[in-house]
Every structure is written in structure tokens, then in C-alpha cells.
Amino acid sequence: MSDKKNVLLIGAGGVGTIVAYGIDYVGKSNLSIVVRRDYVKVKDAGYDISSVDYGNIKGWKPANIYPNVDAAAASGEVYDFIVIATKNLPDIVKMEELVKPVVVPGKTTLVLMQNGFDLGRPFFVHYPKNVILSGVSHIGSHNSGGVICQTQKDKAVVSYFENPNLSKEQQETKAHEFISLYSNDKNDCVYFDDAKWYRYRKLVYNASLNTVCALTGVDTGRLAFSGGLDTVSIPAMREVVKIAEADGVKLPSDVINSVVHSDDGDWFEPSMRVDVKKGNPVELEVILGNLLKVAGELGVETPILTVVYNLLKVVQFRLKEEQGLITLPKERPITDRVFK
Amino acid sequence: MSDKKNVLLIGAGGVGTIVAYGIDYVGKSNLSIVVRRDYVKVKDAGYDISSVDYGNIKGWKPANIYPNVDAAAASGEVYDFIVIATKNLPDIVKMEELVKPVVVPGKTTLVLMQNGFDLGRPFFVHYPKNVILSGVSHIGSHNSGGVICQTQKDKAVVSYFENPNLSKEQQETKAHEFISLYSNDKNDCVYFDDAKWYRYRKLVYNASLNTVCALTGVDTGRLAFSGGLDTVSIPAMREVVKIAEADGVKLPSDVINSVVHSDDGDWFEPSMRVDVKKGNPVELEVILGNLLKVAGELGVETPILTVVYNLLKVVQFRLKEEQGLITLPKERPITDRVFK
Incomplete structure (x- = not known):
């Protein structure tokens, strides 16, 4: 058994793939990703990435690639962190429901690397004892069919959505733990104490x-x-x-x-x-x-x-x-x- | 000298051409029109009209056809009625200014056959002693390059925008006079006493x-x-x-x-x-x-x-x-x- 953390990233598009690559680059995680639309291409040939942070990479693949959340659950892995980097459209997909099969109540930390406001609320309803982190990404990165073009530096600000059932210390610790899995010498990932x-x-x-x-x-x-x-x-x-x-x-x-x-x-x-x-x-x-x-x-x-x-x-x-x-x-x- | 009225219609597009044709059909007017975009075609070959009211007409032309208001003024005609049937875009063209060369103060009656609300106001500023009529058209008619296709009956409601400098009788009389020039057995043109x-x-x-x-x-x-x-x-x-x-x-x-x-x-x-x-x-x-x-x-x-x-x-x-x-x-x- 390694002491690597199990990290699942959902939504490996323009932004998500660079976050995933950054986590893989740090090397402290056993990284799985869910990639829906480009699954066949990525599973077969990996990602081609042209990045202002990491240079040109051909055929990058994380440890595990899944076409959907159910497949990621069926693998039997227990995820320490689940990073959600999808477009945020609760009127079309409720992510707090979609991730149910991969979330361990009271254990898994969710990282909402998404646009929007007051994003913790629906997750607190479903997972009252889980830490829900906030990740605000200031990146410029686009995906065309598994080919990623990152034109602006990966800058991320990580904090936590205040869960009233948990202590501040516990939530802050998880935020810093996530940063330690993701922050590296190429990107710019910082902690901010007020999401x-x-x-x-x-x-x-x-x-x-x-x-x-x-x-x-x-x-x-x-x-x-x-x-x-x-x-x-x-x-x-x-x-x-x-x-x-x-x-x-x-x-x-x-x-x-x-x-x-x-x-x-x-x-x-x-x-x-x-x-x-x-x-x-x-x-x-x-x-x-x-x-x-x-x-x-x-x-x-x-x-x-x-x-x-x-x-x-x-x-x-x-x-x-x-x-x-x-x-x-x-x-x-x-x-x-x-x-x- | 005939006792025909001199009528100038500005904006002979989908709606305006059917109004003009209706006036010509009645036969009590010496009718001139201003047609900008399709002038060359219309001057040469007239209008082809397919009308639910009047049937199919080939090459219809009124007495006078002008490419712009200045040409209509240069003809020397004194107009009793000026019917404005253009699209109503005062942020692009101020019609009350455009028509200046053809309006005789205190004499010409203007008929605003146009969409919108409180249309009399700018005309009262420029022509305080003129009658300004309101024409609301409920027609379905389209123009493609001088070919008119009228699909819905020409129904028009005529009243007057209340000019405080003139008597009600005077304004009402002009409204009825205009209706007498325009109303016929094919269209449906009525007076309504509250514009x-x-x-x-x-x-x-x-x-x-x-x-x-x-x-x-x-x-x-x-x-x-x-x-x-x-x-x-x-x-x-x-x-x-x-x-x-x-x-x-x-x-x-x-x-x-x-x-x-x-x-x-x-x-x-x-x-x-x-x-x-x-x-x-x-x-x-x-x-x-x-x-x-x-x-x-x-x-x-x-x-x-x-x-x-x-x-x-x-x-x-x-x-x-x-x-x-x-x-x-x-x-x-x-x-x-x-x-x-």
C-alpha cells in the first residue's frame, strides 16, 4: 500500500485536465478521472496538451480513466478527494446526486472547482459531515476533443464552503491537504480563508x-x-x-x-x-x-x-x-x- | 384642374404599397410615392402585387414616383396629404425633419401609418398648426425588391393625434377626408375616435x-x-x-x-x-x-x-x-x- 491519496477528478475538459495534470505532476495521488465525451479518444491515446505551464505533452494518461461516475464507483476505489471541474449546470445535472456512488459520507472531501456562488449548500444537504472545498480557477484553457490548449497560467484559489457541522480547523486542514496534492512549481495554487x-x-x-x-x-x-x-x-x-x-x-x-x-x-x-x-x-x-x-x-x-x-x-x-x-x-x- | 387631392406616400414597402394601391384604386387622388431602395425597379417596371384584397397585379405605377423626399418637393406639387408608412426609427431617421420640404405649414395633413406610441409629439413641435392623423394598420404584407405579397386583409384604423392648437372638428374632418380617399370595397378602413x-x-x-x-x-x-x-x-x-x-x-x-x-x-x-x-x-x-x-x-x-x-x-x-x-x-x- 502506498500512502498516496485516491483522487477522482470529474470533468476533464479544458480546465479539469490541467488541474488533473497538475495533481499527477505533483505525484502524491493515485489519480482517476471521469471523462465523458472524449472517453474513447482519451482511453486509447491519452491527452495531447499544449500548456503555458507544462509545455507540450503527448498522450498523457492518469492511472485510471472512466467514462462515467458509476464506472469510477464500480472500480471499488475509495476516494479521499473528488474534484468536480464540470460546467456548473444544476438545472440540467445535479452534481451532488451524480457523485453519490463515489462519496463516502463523513470521509470524502469534495473540491468544487467550478463557477458560481453558494455552491456548498446542496452538498451540505446530501453530505452533512463532509468537507466541501471551494476552488476558483483563473485559467485560460480549452479542450477540443481531447486536445487541450492552455493559454493562461493555472492560478487557483482554494478555500472551504463553511459547513456548520464541522470545525473550522478540520475544514482548513483539508483545504491545505488538497493544495499539497495540487500545488507545484508550475502552477499557482493558494489558500484563501474566506470562500x-x-x-x-x-x-x-x-x-x-x-x-x-x-x-x-x-x-x-x-x-x-x-x-x-x-x-x-x-x-x-x-x-x-x-x-x-x-x-x-x-x-x-x-x-x-x-x-x-x-x-x-x-x-x-x-x-x-x-x-x-x-x-x-x-x-x-x-x-x-x-x-x-x-x-x-x-x-x-x-x-x-x-x-x-x-x-x-x-x-x-x-x-x-x-x-x-x-x-x-x-x-x-x-x-x-x-x-x- | 381636377378636384383630386395631391397625396404623397413615403415608404412604399410591404404595407405602404398596399395603402398606396388602395388610394389609387379609389381614384380621388393624384398619387405620388417616395420609394428609396427599390426606386430603379419600380420606376422602370412598377410593382408586381399579389394581394388577398386586390388579386394579382402586374407593373402597377402611381402617377409620380420619386427616389426621395427632396425629389418629391422639387416637382413643385403641393401635397394635401402626406402618408408616412416607413418603419419608425427616430433614433436613425427623424421623419418630422425629413418631410420638411414637402409640408406646407398649417395646410398639409400628415398621416402616420406607423407603429408606436405618442407619435404626434415631434410633429406638433415642427408643425404646430397641421393635422397629424394616426393610422394603425393590421395588415400582413411583405416586400421583396418591389414584389409585394399581401397575405392578410388591409384593415386600418384612422384617428388623429390630438393637436391642442386645432379644434377637434377640424382634425376629425381631416381624418374622414383621408378615409374617403383610401377606404374602398376591398379594404377595411374605419374611423376610431380615440387614437x-x-x-x-x-x-x-x-x-x-x-x-x-x-x-x-x-x-x-x-x-x-x-x-x-x-x-x-x-x-x-x-x-x-x-x-x-x-x-x-x-x-x-x-x-x-x-x-x-x-x-x-x-x-x-x-x-x-x-x-x-x-x-x-x-x-x-x-x-x-x-x-x-x-x-x-x-x-x-x-x-x-x-x-x-x-x-x-x-x-x-x-x-x-x-x-x-x-x-x-x-x-x-x-x-x-x-x-x-
């Missing part, structure tokens, strides 16, 4: 610029030129700041200014805008849905974010239908409902 | 369903299925009803129900949605812009309509840029503005 603050900070951009660009079909530069930055996105940012405040999180006083200026000089298309353009579902629920749930619980009014959310739900419906996830009858059914 | 009421009634649909479908990229059926009808459009309709009320217009108590059910059984794509799909600018200012101006003057809160309007302004900016009406620098300029 909630960090995720609120990210939301100031994502809830306001990412969403509005997705709805209107422009980049952040055109959003500014057309007036939408001032009329919709900045007022929306103020709503995020207010929710954070009500939630006990004090964002920097110049946060709105920094967020707007973060795209200075770039006609930048945020991720949700790119998704809509490609016809892919957007990470709406984990960005705006979860935020508005918290706002509602705290009694914070969100007149702008709510309209933006409700409009994007219609867009999401369209995207899902275009992807065959929703089917409508050929004839539009007639309702006898009375509308008021 | 404001009629245009508010139309806005209940246009400000809420037309706009939201345009923003989200769906038809009214999918809007209902996806939840957007309930979360955005119906609350937006309630705002329209409130503005109307504050403006002294009492809409029917079941107006929201009738409007929603008006598309029963159809996966119907409203005009603004079709425009966005085709990459054409939308009639945003005359539908939402003018309404929100009135709401502001009356002190009516419009939290939903305002967000929808501000988002659509971004879409309009994008559509204008795509059409070459706006050009942006290659490098995104950096501002030193402090955002708060």
Missing part, C-alpha cells in the same frame, strides 16, 4: 457584466459604449454589493470601479456571452439563481438582477431546446387560464 | 411581448412555456395599464387576458423578434422610449419596462453597428472615469 468573500467578489462581475452581455449579445466594451453598463450593469453591481453586505460580507469600497476597469482595453466577451453564441446552456443558476435565493432569504430587494435573471431563464430555455434537452409539441397548446 | 386609447391598447402587447421576445430570442409560445410570460411580460403589461390610467386612459379590465390569448395556438414571433433575427434595427424608441417618456412625466414607476428598455438599447446598438450605422475604434479606448 464567501471571494465568490461575492467574483459575482460583482459575473452577475452584472457576464449576464447582461449574454442577454444583449455584446462584449463588455460595447456594453459601455451603448449605455448598458451605466443603465443596467452598474446598478446591478450595487445590488450585489448590498446582498453581500446583508450577508455579512464587506466588499472593498472601490469594487465596482475595479470590476469595470478589469476589462480595460479589451473588447472582452464574458463566458456566458460566449456560451449563448455557441448555443450552449449558461451557468445561470449558480451565478444569479443562487445569489437571488440568498437575497430573498435576507430580504434584499433586487429589482434589476431579478429581471435579468428572469429574462436569462427564457434564453436558457431556448438554449436547452436547441440542444434537444427540451421538446415542445408541434401545435402550441391553448390554455384556458385567465391572465391578470 | 391614444387605441395606441395604448396596442402597447399592452408591443411593450411587453414584442420586446421580451426580441430580447430573449423566442416566440410568444416559448415565452409562456419558459416562464418569462409570467415573470416579465405580464408584470410589464400591468405597468402599461398603470401608465395609461395615469394618462387618463381606461383600458378594458380584461385587457391582459385578451392580449395573452391573442396568440392562442400560434408559436408567433412578434415583429421586433423578427427584426433582431434578421439583423434589422427595432422600433424600440416609438414603442418603449416614448411610453417611458410619458411614464416619467406622469411619475409612474416602471421598474420592469425600464430594464427591458435599457437592455434593448444595447441590442439596438449592436444591430446598428452590424448595419454599419455605428463604427467603433479597433482598440477599445480606456477611460479614467471612476465607476461607483
